[in-house]
Amino acid sequence: MAGIKELRLRIKSVGNIKQITRAMEMVSTTKLRRFQDRAIASRPYADEIAGLVGRLAGELGEDLNDRPLFQQGKGEKVLCLVVSSDRGLCGAYNTNVFRKLEAWKAEQTEEVEFFTIGKKAEAYLKTNGHVNKRDIIDPPLEQMDYRSAAVVAGMLVKAFESGEYKSVWILGTDFVSMARYVPRATQFLPIEAGALGAGDEKVGGDVILEPSAGEIFDALVPRYLETQIYNMTLESLTSEYASRRFAMKNATEAANDMQALLKGMYNRKRQEGITTELLDIVGGAAAVAS
Amino acid sequence: MANSITLRVITPDTVALDTTVDSVVLPGIDGKLGVLSGHATMVTALDIGELRYNSGGSEASMFVAGGFAEIRDNTLRVVTEAGEDALTIDETRAKHAQERAQQRIDEGDEEIDLVRAKAAMRRAAARITISSLRGHR
Numbered sequence: 001m002a003g004i005k006e007l008r009l010r011i012k013s014v015g016n017i018k019q020i021t022r023a024m025e026m027v028s029t030t031k032l033r034r035f036q037d038r039a040i041a042s043r044p045y046a047d048e049i050a051g052l053v054g055r056l057a058g059e060l061g062e063d064l065n066d067r068p069l070f071q072q073g074k075g076e077k078v079l080c081l082v083v084s085s086d087r088g089l090c091g092a093y094n095t096n097v098f099r100k101l102e103a104w105k106a107e108q109t110e111e112v113e114f115f116t117i118g119k120k121a122e123a124y125l126k127t128n129g130h131v132n133k134r135d136i137i138d139p140p141l142e143q144m145d146y147r148s149a150a151v152v153a154g155m156l157v158k159a160f161e162s163g164e165y166k167s168v169w170i171l172g173t174d175f176v177s178m179a180r181y182v183p184r185a186t187q188f189l190p191i192e193a194g195a196l197g198a199g200d201e202k203v204g205g206d207v208i209l210e211p212s213a214g215e216i217f218d219a220l221v222p223r224y225l226e227t228q229i230y231n232m233t234l235e236s237l238t239s240e241y242a243s244r245r246f247a248m249k250n251a252t253e254a255a256n257d258m259q260a261l262l263k264g265m266y267n268r269k270r271q272e273g274i275t276t277e278l279l280d281i282v283g284g285a286a287a288v289a290s
Numbered sequence: 291m292a293n294s295i296t297l298r299v300i301t302p303d304t305v306a307l308d309t310t311v312d313s314v315v316l317p318g319i320d321g322k323l324g325v326l327s328g329h330a331t332m333v334t335a336l337d338i339g340e341l342r343y344n345s346g347g348s349e350a351s352m353f354v355a356g357g358f359a360e361i362r363d364n365t366l367r368v369v370t371e372a373g374e375d376a377l378t379i380d381e382t383r384a385k386h387a388q389e390r391a392q393q394r395i396d397e398g399d400e401e402i403d404l405v406r407a408k409a410a411m412r413r414a415a416a417r418i419t420i421s422s423l424r425g426h427r
Contacts, residue, residue, distance in 0.1 A: 208332040
């Protein structure tokens with residue numbers, strides 16, 4: 001049985017941990033809100049680009065399939081960009097990403113290679129013997145803005161155009177709600193015409209297209225791919241912080257419970273001490289009196 | 291207003307502008323392009339440059355970093371990577387960006403970097419021009 005002094009120390013250390021987890025919970029809440037706001041703010045642009053791509057794709061019709069980014073690559077391998085977090089203490093966030101990674105990999109018949117964003121993914125690939133071709137660390141995920149997302153998209157397009165890969169995938173986490181974040185693997189390249197909503201809605205009637213539908217389309221497609229990467233990084237970040245906040249909230253609550261338990265033990269111990277002392281005094285007094 | 295159009299400038303980070311105007315001049319890829327109410331449906335690519343719009347007799351101007359414009363149903367939507375009101379352009383920053391870009395061009399590394407440096411250069415130059423024009427009006 002732990003002594004009264006040890007109990008006091010433990011209560012104190014649990015209190016310290018609680019302070020830290022509570023602070024991390026609050027930081028996560030702020031960051032979560034920030035990334036969520038950014039994700040929401042990025043939506044009109046992405047929607048607009050996707051809408052234009054879809055309408056122009058409808059306009060182009062069969063010509064679409066002649067474009068290199070719409071055709072399966074000549075390569076034998078499959079490339080996948082994985083987004084994880086840089087830091088731990090975010091609950092099951094990374095574990096879920098890696099579980100999805102394994103499940104996705106198991107479905108592939110080709111050899112698989114990876115690009116990574118986030119230190120955790122890099123470490124995971126290394127320990128599990130996956131091929132990590134490129135580790136994107138500059139800028140760190142949390143500082144990723146649209147322009148850097150565009151650079152990442154450019155890297156993937158370049159890798160695809162090199163002819164080394166058959167297709168390129170991206171694996172990130174979808175932010176569904178505060179309590180639900182689902183890792184998802186999506187095919188990035190070649191672009192599937194069906195996914196563009198082509199043909200659903202044409203530009204319609206007499207439309208002036210400057211310079212031409214094809215040229216506008218070819219300029220639009222890189223933007224479209226960029227928005228996909230940007231959106232995925234923001235959703236993943238939002239999920240990461242939602243997950244971290246949840247984990248830290250649980251930790252704070254667990255620390256509370258533990259503190260209450262230890263306090264109970266401590267009080268009982270202290271009472272026991274007093275009772276023993278009292279008994280001693282009473283016994284001593286009785287002995288003197290008799 | 292019957293003769294007005296809705297102008298929306300949409301960037302990846304925000305909706306930079308959402309207003310009703312009388313007329314707009316766009317930096318089209320093949321030259322400047324005026325848009326008035328009742329314009330035919332159109333999709334066009336934009337160049338890096340100045341977007342001017344007129345509402346109620348007062349004119350305002352904006353920097354746009356390329357992108358696209360779509361006109362339909364009297365709504366003009368400009369989708370661009372960056373759109374800044376002429377009055378909020380940070381000229382010092384643009385000048386620094388211009389110097390940096392120039393440096394990169396002079397060093398001349400990989401080809402892909404050159405393309406990006408040149409684009410950065412043009413953006414910076416356009417920002418400076420637009421900003422200084424505003425100052426003299």
